[in-house]
Amino acid sequence: MRQIAERIGGHLNLPVASIPVEHAAEHFGWLGPIFAMDAPASSALTQKLMEWHPARPGLLADLDAGHYFTH
Known part of the structure; x- marks a missing residue:
């Protein structure tokens, strides 16, 4: 989940924070x-x-292709 959130946040220029499981x-x-x-x-x-x-x-890799983040 962390890697997915980091990829999405990176493409959208949004901060990503880790949440403790508890x-x-x-x-x-x-x-x-x-x-x-x-x-x-x-x-x-x-x-x-x-x-x-x-x-x-x-x-x-699909997220990194960028086609989900076009304007």
Whole structure:
């Protein structure tokens, strides 16, 4: 989440601040528990079971392409 927030903040020239996990619910409201979870994810199993391989850039590279931040 930090990297995503940093990329978006950087493209929009907005400051980004780290929120301690114990303050996530207070800061994000009902979304707080989602942001507080330690739930790493991987597409490795999906790729193996479905014989699927991503053909497009990952999320961070896609954000860096800048097309989400045009005026």
